[in-house]
Amino acid sequence: MTDQTNFEPMVVGFTCNWCSYRAADLAGMSRIKYPPNIRLIRLMCSGRLDPTFVLKAFEGGADGVLISGCHPGECHYLEQNYKMLKRFLLLRKMLIQMGIEPDRLKLLWASAAEGARFAEEVTKMVETVRSLGPLNWSKVVDSNGGHATVIPVLAKEEVTA
Amino acid sequence: MKYGYYPGCSLERNAIAYQQSTMAIAKPLGIEFIEVEDWNCCGATEYFAIDALAAYALVGRNLALASQQKLNGDRNQLVAPCSACFLNLYKTDHYMAEDNKLNANVNEALAAGGLHYDPGTVKVRHLLDIIVNDIGYEAIAERVTKPLFNLRVAPYYGCMIVRPASIESFDNPEYPTSLDKLTHSLGAEVVDFPLKAHCCGGHMTQISENTALELIRRLLKNAADYDADMIVTLCPMCQLNLDAYQENVNKHFGTNFHIPVLYFTQLMGLAFGLSANNLGLGKEFINAKPALDKISSEPLKKQRRKKRPPKETLPMPTMPEES
Amino acid sequence: MTEERIGVYVCHCGTNIAGTVDVEEVSKWAGEKLKKDGVVVSRDYKFMCSSLGQELIQADIKEKSLNRVVVAACSPHLHEKTFRTACQKADMNPYLCEMVSIREQVSWVHTDKRVATEKAKALISGGVLRVAKDEPLEAIHVPINPATLIVGAGIAGIQAALEIADSGFPVYLVERDSSIGGHMAQFDKTFPTLDCAACILTPKMVDAGDHPNITLLTLSEIEQVDGYVGNFTVTIRKGARYVKEDVCTGCGICIEKCPIKVIDTNFEAGLGYRKAIYRNFPQAIPKYPAIDTEHCTYFLHGKCKACQLFCPTQPNSIDFEQQDEVIRIEVGNIILATGYDLFNSRRIPQYGYGRLANVFTSLEFERMCNAAGPTEGRVFLRDGITQPKTVGIIHCVGSRDKHYNNYCSVICCMQSLKFAHLVKERTGAEVYEFYIDMRTAFKDYDEFYQRVLQEGVNFIRGRVAEATDAARLPGEEGKLIIQAEDTLIGKQRRIPVDMVILSAGLEPRADSEEVAKKFGISCSSNGFFIEKHPKLDPISTLTEGIFIAGACQGPKDIPASVTQGAAAAARVLGRIQSKELALEPIRASVIEERCSGCRICNDLCPFNAITFNEELNVTNINQALCQGCGTCVAACPSGAISGTQFSDEQILAQLDGILSLPINSGKVKTLESVPA
Structure with missing residues (x-):
C-alpha cells in the first residue's frame, strides 16, 4: 500500500437530478462542510446509471464511487431507483471478482431535504475509502497481465443494501 | 421453548412466590429455563447513581456469563422476571453497544475476571414479554x-x-x-x-x-x-x-x-x-x-342489563384503537 | 461537424464563489489548459446572471463565433434556464450551454481555497468535455387541453375550481365524500374574525355546484391517470348514490322516514348520528342524499324501501339498482387539493381519548359548537346535558413530538384560542390552555390572542404528561386531572377540569402515498405531497401539469389554503392561455439498426413508453410518454438506446474531465463537517 499519510481519495458521485443532486444543493445552501474529495455527475435518475460508468470511474482513477438516488418509494420516475438498486447489488458482487473492495462503492438514498445527511454520508464515504487506501485499479490490472485478483475473503460476503 | 434465565436476588428471597409460580407455569407452557451459572446481583436501582462503571461492570458480568454459557445455542435470549434486573441487563447491553468508551471500560473490568462481553450477543427480555409475545x-x-x-x-x-x-x-x-x-x-x-x-x-x-x-x-x-x-x-x-x-x-x-x-x-x-x-x-x-374466593366457575350473568343511555348522550369516540 | 468553439464563464457570485475559489486563476487556467479541448475564450465576472454578464456571453457568441458555452456558477437548478435563454437570444442552440456548479458543490461546502480552486477546475474540465458532446436540441412542444381536473372539493379545491371556471374554462371537480366543502364545512366559527364558516363557505359551494363550467363528481375517486402534461386521460369511478340526481329535488323526506340511525363518523366526527340515507348537512351541495349500503336495511336484508315508498317525485328518485359508473375524461392540467386527516388521538393513550368520556378531539368540539351539529351549538359533556365548569385545552396533540409527528400543525394554536373563546362565550367556564409555544403569526392573529388573554383564559406553558381520572388530591374527585409541567414557574401542576379538548394535529391523508403514486408525484418523509420548491414554487410538483393546493402540501389554515388554490388556478390558467408548453427534450430513443430485439428494456418503463414492434423485431419508445429517466438507456446491452442530453458520450466525457485533475495536490484539510 502506498503512503497513506498523503493519500487523498478521489470519489466520483453519481446523483439523480431530483432528490440527491438537490440534497447536494441544499448542503451547499446550508453551508454544511464536507471533504472536497468528491466530484459529482448529475444524471436525470439513478436508474440512468449504467454500471459501466462505475467501472470507467475506477479505471479512470477513482478510489471510490458514490451512487445516490431518491429514497425507495420517492423516485421521481416512480420506481427506477429500485432498478438501480438491483444493478448496485450485482455490481458489488462483481467488484469483488475484479479485486475491488465492495466498500468502495456506496449507495446513498438522499431526499432533497437531506442536505445535512448528504454531507455526513459523503464524509463517511471519503473516510471509508481513505482507510481502504488508493485503488490504482487500472495499474494493478495492467501489471498483472490484464487479470484482476478476486478478493477471496469477501467473495462469499452477502451483500446487503 | 428454551430461554436463559436470570432470577436475581429477590426471587430467591422475598419474591420466592414469583419464582415458584414462574417455574410452575413454565411446564404447561412448554418453556424451559436454564439458569445462568454463578450469576451475581444486578446492582438494583441505586447503584448506577453511585458508581456507574462498577454498576455496569456488575451487570456486564452476568451478560458475559450468559453469552459464554450459550444457554440456548445461538438464540441467546436471557429472561429476567424482576423489572429492575431486566432493566439493568437490558440497558447495560444497550448502552455498551451505543457507547464505545463504556464498552471498553466494562470489558477492561470484566477482563480482570477472565470474561468478555460483546454487546448485542445476548437478547435480554422480560418474562411478561416472552409470555405474551412468544407464547401469545x-x-x-x-x-x-x-x-x-x-x-x-x-x-x-x-x-x-x-x-x-x-x-x-x-x-x-x-x-x-x-x-x-x-x-x-x-x-x-x-x-x-x-x-x-x-x-x-x-x-x-x-x-x-x-x-x-x-x-x-x-x-x-x-x-x-x-x-x-x-x-x-x-x-x-x-x-x-x-x-x-x-x-x-x-x-x-x-x-x-x-x-x-x-x-x-x-x-x-x-x-x-x-x-x-x-x-x-x-x-x-x-x-x-x-x-x-370471589372467583366463580361461571361468568356472572350481567345482573343489570345494560341500560340504554339517555337519548341526549353523545356517542363515545369512534376513532379506531391504536393497534 | 464544425469545430467546437467553447466559451467558459466563471462567476464570482459576489464573494459567494470568489471568497473560496480563486476565480481569476480558474478562468485563466481554463483559457490556457483547456484550449486543446476547444476553449477559445474564458472569462470571469462578478455576477454572470446579471444582464451585463449575460450580454458578455452573448457578445462572445457573436464576435468569437462560439458554438458552445460553459457557465461555472451556481446550481443548474437555479440558473440553467437563464443562461440557456441568453444563448438562445444570441442565436446559439440553448442545449449547447452547460452549467457547472462551483457554488453549491465547491465554495459553499469547502473551506480550503487552494483545494476548492482545484476542484472547481476539475468540474469545469468535466463541463467542457461534456459540452463538446452536447447536441443541438429543440424543446418539445405539447398542446394543452383547456380542461382541468381538481381532486378534492374542500375550500382549496373549490377556490381553484371557481377561479378557472370563472375564466371560462371547463373544470372537473372530483370529491370522495357525498358533498363538497371539506373540513371547513364541519367548522362553526373561523379564526381570528369568528365569522361563521357556513356563512362564508356555502355561497362558494353553491357557486361551484351551479357553475356552467364546473362538472361536479361526488362520491368519486380517481382510478387511473394516463398521459402527460397537456393531455392527461383520467379514469374516475363515480360511486353509486342510489338516488337519481336528475329527478331528486332534495326535499329530504326520505331522510326523515329512514328508520336506521347510525353514528356519523365522517361529517359529525363520531359525535352525532345520521340516517342510512343521508346528506352531510341540510345545505349540502349537491343536495341529493346518498344511501349508505353498509347500514341500509334494504341492502342488508332485502326489505324496507321506506325511502322509495315515501319519495314524492315522479318518477321515483330512489334507485336501488344504481351501479358505480366509470368515467374517462381528458384534461390538460390537474390540481390536487386532497386535504388532511386528523391525527388519531388514541395514539397517545395517556391523554385518555376513547377511555375517558369527557376527552374530546378538536373536530368533535367543532361539531359541538356548530349550530347544525349534534348539540345545536351548546357545549356539553358527553352526557349531553351538563355544561362544563372548567375546560382544559391541550395543544400540539400529535404534533411537535418525535413519537408522532415532528412538524407543527400550524392551525392548532389559533384553533385552541378560538375554542377558549367559544367555551367562555357559551358556558362562562374557566379555561386552561396547555401550550408549548404560542404561534399566532399572520394577520390579526396575535390580536386575537391578546383578546383571549383579556377574556381571562389561563395559559400554562408546558407539555401535558397525562389526562387522568385518578384523583389524588382533594378537589380532584370526579374530575379529569391534567398534569403538566408549568415551565414558566418550574412546577408540576395538576388542574382538575370537567372537559378536555385535544387540539389534534393535521396529518397527510392515510392514502396520500397511494394517491401520489397514481399521479406520479412524491410525498416527503412526513407524508405530505412534495412541492417543486418549498419557497419559490409551493404549488407545482416535479411532475409537469400536476399542481397541489391546500393542506395536502402541508398543514395550513383557511386563508393559506384559499391562496394556494387561487395560485394553482392562476398557474393552470397561464398554461391554458399559452395553448402549448415547451418541455425539456430529454428523451430516450431507439437506434433501430442496433436493436437486437432482446426486450430487456421492455419491462423497465413505468410510463409505458416502451413498446415492442413484433414485425420488425425492434423496440420503440413513444417520445410523448417518455419522461427521460434513462433507465432503459443504461440497461440496453447493445447500446441501441440513446438518451438525449444524458448520452453515454456526454457522461463519460464529463467523467474523464473531472478525473483529469488529481485531488492529491498537497495536504487537504478534511473532516471539517461543522454543523451549519
Missing part, C-alpha cells in the same frame, strides 16, 4: 382450565419494564396493555387502571418513607376507586411495596385498604388449575384468599 394470548387462553371469572384485577406494570421510551420496548411506554390482555385471557375482569405505569416508590421506603407511602397510597386508592379485588404485578419491588407497606399506609393516612397484591404468574397458575401451594400463594402479607 390465545395459547394461554387455551390452557386455562379454571377461568378467573368475577375477579376484578388491576394490572400494575410499575415504571421499569417499558421505559425509558428511548429504548425500544415491547409495549407502549406510557400506557402499556399487554398485562391487561393477558389477565383478560385468564377470564378475569380487567380494571382500566390509570396508574398502571406509575412508580411504586421503589427503595424510597428506606430513604424517605413518607414519600414512598404517598406513592403507594395513590396506587392503592386508585385501585380501590376502581373496585379492584386485587392488584396483579410483575415486579418484586412493586409487590413488596404495595403488599408489605399497605398496613403502614393505612396507619399513616388513616385509611383501610385491604388489597392483595399477587404476581401475574400466580394468577396464571390458578387459571391453569395448578395447586395454590406450588404457586407460593399465602406468602403475601395481605391475604389474597378472600379475593380469590
Whole structure:
C-alpha cells in the first residue's frame, strides 16, 4: 500500500437530478462542510446509471464511487431507483471478482431535504475509502497481465443494501 | 421453548412466590429455563447513581456469563422476571453497544475476571414479554382450565419494564396493555387502571418513607376507586411495596385498604388449575384468599342489563384503537 | 461537424464563489489548459446572471463565433434556464450551454481555497468535455387541453375550481365524500374574525355546484391517470348514490322516514348520528342524499324501501339498482387539493381519548359548537346535558413530538384560542390552555390572542404528561386531572377540569402515498405531497401539469389554503392561455439498426413508453410518454438506446474531465463537517 499519510481519495458521485443532486444543493445552501474529495455527475435518475460508468470511474482513477438516488418509494420516475438498486447489488458482487473492495462503492438514498445527511454520508464515504487506501485499479490490472485478483475473503460476503 | 434465565436476588428471597409460580407455569407452557451459572446481583436501582462503571461492570458480568454459557445455542435470549434486573441487563447491553468508551471500560473490568462481553450477543427480555409475545394470548387462553371469572384485577406494570421510551420496548411506554390482555385471557375482569405505569416508590421506603407511602397510597386508592379485588404485578419491588407497606399506609393516612397484591404468574397458575401451594400463594402479607374466593366457575350473568343511555348522550369516540 | 468553439464563464457570485475559489486563476487556467479541448475564450465576472454578464456571453457568441458555452456558477437548478435563454437570444442552440456548479458543490461546502480552486477546475474540465458532446436540441412542444381536473372539493379545491371556471374554462371537480366543502364545512366559527364558516363557505359551494363550467363528481375517486402534461386521460369511478340526481329535488323526506340511525363518523366526527340515507348537512351541495349500503336495511336484508315508498317525485328518485359508473375524461392540467386527516388521538393513550368520556378531539368540539351539529351549538359533556365548569385545552396533540409527528400543525394554536373563546362565550367556564409555544403569526392573529388573554383564559406553558381520572388530591374527585409541567414557574401542576379538548394535529391523508403514486408525484418523509420548491414554487410538483393546493402540501389554515388554490388556478390558467408548453427534450430513443430485439428494456418503463414492434423485431419508445429517466438507456446491452442530453458520450466525457485533475495536490484539510 502506498503512503497513506498523503493519500487523498478521489470519489466520483453519481446523483439523480431530483432528490440527491438537490440534497447536494441544499448542503451547499446550508453551508454544511464536507471533504472536497468528491466530484459529482448529475444524471436525470439513478436508474440512468449504467454500471459501466462505475467501472470507467475506477479505471479512470477513482478510489471510490458514490451512487445516490431518491429514497425507495420517492423516485421521481416512480420506481427506477429500485432498478438501480438491483444493478448496485450485482455490481458489488462483481467488484469483488475484479479485486475491488465492495466498500468502495456506496449507495446513498438522499431526499432533497437531506442536505445535512448528504454531507455526513459523503464524509463517511471519503473516510471509508481513505482507510481502504488508493485503488490504482487500472495499474494493478495492467501489471498483472490484464487479470484482476478476486478478493477471496469477501467473495462469499452477502451483500446487503 | 428454551430461554436463559436470570432470577436475581429477590426471587430467591422475598419474591420466592414469583419464582415458584414462574417455574410452575413454565411446564404447561412448554418453556424451559436454564439458569445462568454463578450469576451475581444486578446492582438494583441505586447503584448506577453511585458508581456507574462498577454498576455496569456488575451487570456486564452476568451478560458475559450468559453469552459464554450459550444457554440456548445461538438464540441467546436471557429472561429476567424482576423489572429492575431486566432493566439493568437490558440497558447495560444497550448502552455498551451505543457507547464505545463504556464498552471498553466494562470489558477492561470484566477482563480482570477472565470474561468478555460483546454487546448485542445476548437478547435480554422480560418474562411478561416472552409470555405474551412468544407464547401469545390465545395459547394461554387455551390452557386455562379454571377461568378467573368475577375477579376484578388491576394490572400494575410499575415504571421499569417499558421505559425509558428511548429504548425500544415491547409495549407502549406510557400506557402499556399487554398485562391487561393477558389477565383478560385468564377470564378475569380487567380494571382500566390509570396508574398502571406509575412508580411504586421503589427503595424510597428506606430513604424517605413518607414519600414512598404517598406513592403507594395513590396506587392503592386508585385501585380501590376502581373496585379492584386485587392488584396483579410483575415486579418484586412493586409487590413488596404495595403488599408489605399497605398496613403502614393505612396507619399513616388513616385509611383501610385491604388489597392483595399477587404476581401475574400466580394468577396464571390458578387459571391453569395448578395447586395454590406450588404457586407460593399465602406468602403475601395481605391475604389474597378472600379475593380469590370471589372467583366463580361461571361468568356472572350481567345482573343489570345494560341500560340504554339517555337519548341526549353523545356517542363515545369512534376513532379506531391504536393497534 | 464544425469545430467546437467553447466559451467558459466563471462567476464570482459576489464573494459567494470568489471568497473560496480563486476565480481569476480558474478562468485563466481554463483559457490556457483547456484550449486543446476547444476553449477559445474564458472569462470571469462578478455576477454572470446579471444582464451585463449575460450580454458578455452573448457578445462572445457573436464576435468569437462560439458554438458552445460553459457557465461555472451556481446550481443548474437555479440558473440553467437563464443562461440557456441568453444563448438562445444570441442565436446559439440553448442545449449547447452547460452549467457547472462551483457554488453549491465547491465554495459553499469547502473551506480550503487552494483545494476548492482545484476542484472547481476539475468540474469545469468535466463541463467542457461534456459540452463538446452536447447536441443541438429543440424543446418539445405539447398542446394543452383547456380542461382541468381538481381532486378534492374542500375550500382549496373549490377556490381553484371557481377561479378557472370563472375564466371560462371547463373544470372537473372530483370529491370522495357525498358533498363538497371539506373540513371547513364541519367548522362553526373561523379564526381570528369568528365569522361563521357556513356563512362564508356555502355561497362558494353553491357557486361551484351551479357553475356552467364546473362538472361536479361526488362520491368519486380517481382510478387511473394516463398521459402527460397537456393531455392527461383520467379514469374516475363515480360511486353509486342510489338516488337519481336528475329527478331528486332534495326535499329530504326520505331522510326523515329512514328508520336506521347510525353514528356519523365522517361529517359529525363520531359525535352525532345520521340516517342510512343521508346528506352531510341540510345545505349540502349537491343536495341529493346518498344511501349508505353498509347500514341500509334494504341492502342488508332485502326489505324496507321506506325511502322509495315515501319519495314524492315522479318518477321515483330512489334507485336501488344504481351501479358505480366509470368515467374517462381528458384534461390538460390537474390540481390536487386532497386535504388532511386528523391525527388519531388514541395514539397517545395517556391523554385518555376513547377511555375517558369527557376527552374530546378538536373536530368533535367543532361539531359541538356548530349550530347544525349534534348539540345545536351548546357545549356539553358527553352526557349531553351538563355544561362544563372548567375546560382544559391541550395543544400540539400529535404534533411537535418525535413519537408522532415532528412538524407543527400550524392551525392548532389559533384553533385552541378560538375554542377558549367559544367555551367562555357559551358556558362562562374557566379555561386552561396547555401550550408549548404560542404561534399566532399572520394577520390579526396575535390580536386575537391578546383578546383571549383579556377574556381571562389561563395559559400554562408546558407539555401535558397525562389526562387522568385518578384523583389524588382533594378537589380532584370526579374530575379529569391534567398534569403538566408549568415551565414558566418550574412546577408540576395538576388542574382538575370537567372537559378536555385535544387540539389534534393535521396529518397527510392515510392514502396520500397511494394517491401520489397514481399521479406520479412524491410525498416527503412526513407524508405530505412534495412541492417543486418549498419557497419559490409551493404549488407545482416535479411532475409537469400536476399542481397541489391546500393542506395536502402541508398543514395550513383557511386563508393559506384559499391562496394556494387561487395560485394553482392562476398557474393552470397561464398554461391554458399559452395553448402549448415547451418541455425539456430529454428523451430516450431507439437506434433501430442496433436493436437486437432482446426486450430487456421492455419491462423497465413505468410510463409505458416502451413498446415492442413484433414485425420488425425492434423496440420503440413513444417520445410523448417518455419522461427521460434513462433507465432503459443504461440497461440496453447493445447500446441501441440513446438518451438525449444524458448520452453515454456526454457522461463519460464529463467523467474523464473531472478525473483529469488529481485531488492529491498537497495536504487537504478534511473532516471539517461543522454543523451549519
